[in-house]
Amino acid sequence: MILLAGGTSEAIEIALALDRAKSPYIITVATGYGYDETAGKVSGHVLKGPFDKQSFEKLIKEYEVDAVVDASHVYAGELRCELSAAAHAAGVRLVRFERDPVSVDSNPDITFFGSPAELGVWARDKDFKKIFVSTGIKGLQALAGHIDLDRVYARMLPSGESITAALSAGLKPSHIIAMEGPFSRDLNEALFRHLRIDLLVTKDSGETGGFTAKIEAAGNTGCLVAVLKRPEPAGGEVFHDTKSLLRTLGIADEESGWHVVLLGHGSRLESANRGLKLVAKEMERRGQYLGVTPAFLQHAEPSLDKVFQELAESGAGRIVIMPLFLFEGVHITSDIPEEIETIQARYPHMQVVQSRFIGPDPLLAGICIHRIKDTIQ
Incomplete structure (x- = not known):
């Protein structure tokens, strides 16, 4: 039995490959939105969180899990550490999918920050008129104590949970952009121009997460970019493509042949x-x-x-x-x-x-x- 930590498009790809191979698994997601998105696409048992080390340990024992696959979001640092600790405590193998980072280190218009607080302190005293935050609701909540939200527009998943949290953080309803990505460069560019954005706050979510499209759109519209660095990786064997990850687990996916x-x-x-x-x-x-x-x-x-x-x-x-x-x-x-x-x-x-x-x-x-x-x- 495999425990698959979901929350990404790659997690669904892995689940579908497991379905085709008739390999038993359970898949965990953190939110109701993630549950609805996943449950309608895969055959495995979908479980909604939140989860911590103890609840992951309980799942590993209850379902007799012999391998854990971490395909959660690269910025879900706390969850990944909890999952890693649970797998280690249970003595089961942990493999982790990691999206390749996008190399933009040499771009002078992009600044990297180790935490939302560090970024918020930097942006607080700058003369940014309009800030576009695309770090998700957790990133917005962390920035709320440092940045004047009257000048912030935030894009987030179109879920009641996210919108309620954004309003609770103090964001104006008219400044909420509830859309599901990833988004094209042209759509990002149109939004940045229409809202007259001069600072984009984002994460390096990889090519799949639309990071390049956002960076290119920012460059075309002349706005600066603040990027939250990826958290330190949790434990486990790391794979950058789902094909290799499945092979190391001995999963023979007929379609992949x-x-x-x-x-x-x-x-x-x-x-x-x-x-x-x-x-x-x-x-x-x-x-x-x-x-x-x-x-x-x-x-x-x-x-x-x-x-x-x-x-x-x-x-x-x-x-x-x-x-x-x-x-x-x-x-x-x-x-x-x-x-x-x-x-x-x-x-x-x-x-x-x-x-x-x-x-x-x-x-x-x-x-x-x-x-x-x-x-x-």
Whole structure:
């Protein structure tokens, strides 16, 4: 039995992999919002906290846990220490997922702080007119004693718990931005410009948490950035991708046995090809497959033929080609199937399949609505 400490998108990825592998687990979350988000997506038993060392020890004993997976938020320092202490006391293995930090140390517009109090003292006497706080409700509460909240706007999860806590801390209702992220650079930039923000207060929540998008938006709008440093890591073996973490636990995820080739049309403009490469990079980071490689039909590199040559040389056995095409056309009906047939004949030892293209999926309507909102708000 595995005890999985949740609270992040990666925790849900790990839980879904455990579901597919039919490996028993329980997953803990700290809030009612986290419970609702998690319980509707995974099959494992979801338990709502808060939890401390004693309650974690009780769970380990009651469920006969033999491995603890810490996939909680990197800034949940107290929880991680309590979980680490409980695992150590029970004598069970602890493995920890850690998002890679984003390197921005050389940026002169970014200042790092060891605690909200240190940051608050620094910002208190500065001439900041509008401050945007995106550290979550706990970060806002810690800053409230140091910063004049009349000049603070705070973004937080759209939960009753968070909004009530923000109001109790003294934040104006009109200064509460209740949204679920992560958020794009364009949306952040629009918010910063509209509110005339001159200081962004944030955490290094990694690429997945939208940290880069916030930093880029701040740079484009000319506001300074104050970053809370990550707490000192708790115990446990550290992994930076879910795939490696699952492997060390001996979890055989059938879906992860495939290598994905994300296939785009290709353009002579490199900037036009960058989007597909970014999607491939994000899929690779999530660790759900053996690997994710971008490829292009024409006008750009790497070509499909070159990618398969490299995969064959690396010993890849099962390949799924995902055409990143919106709608059906000659490439989907003829060109891609013909290329796959040629590739399969050249590499008969490899299993090559083609997934469906994107198509008129209802999710696209939601994306379109979000893009329109970004434009007209």
